[in-house]
Amino acid sequence: MAQVFDYFVVCGIGPEIRTLDNIKGFHGTEVMYLPSLLDQYPPPNHTLYPPPPPQLPTVVLPAGVEFYSSGFDSNDPSTFPKTYPIVLTAIIVAGAQALELNIRSNSL
Known part of the structure; x- marks a missing residue:
């Protein structure tokens, strides 16, 4: 059975704070x-997988991270926590086309 994902990562403000500049x-x-990158599964010392790309935190949080002085205000949508669910895969196009053809043939 194929894996659903290669990594699960948590990104946010790190131990060394730096502005976007x-x-x-x-x-x-x-x-x-x-x-x-704050945490990941499998852990970084796992030998079966290479480490995730160093650009991953920027891909996950493209706008950066912002501090708020008092949390979010339910009346102000600009203060709501922002999440960017992203799925990065390495699906082979030929395999995806084969899957698409198989689904079409089963639906006829």
């Missing part, structure tokens, strides 16, 4: 910060 440190709540 790559300036170290905390510069306030209205500044966007670079995302970091």
Whole structure:
């Protein structure tokens, strides 16, 4: 049976805070910060899989990470937590076409 996913990752603000302009440190709540890879499964020392690409946190959180002083306000949608569910796969196109043809032939 094929795997559903290769990695499960959690991205957010990392231990070394940097702005999107790559300036170290905390510069306030209205500044966007670079995302970091916080955790992953399988763990990084797993030998069957290569490490995820270093650009992955930027792909997962393309707008960066922002600090809020008081959490979200239910009356202000701009303060709601933002999530970007992304599925990265390595499906072979020929396999996808074969699957598509198989589904069509079964539906006739």
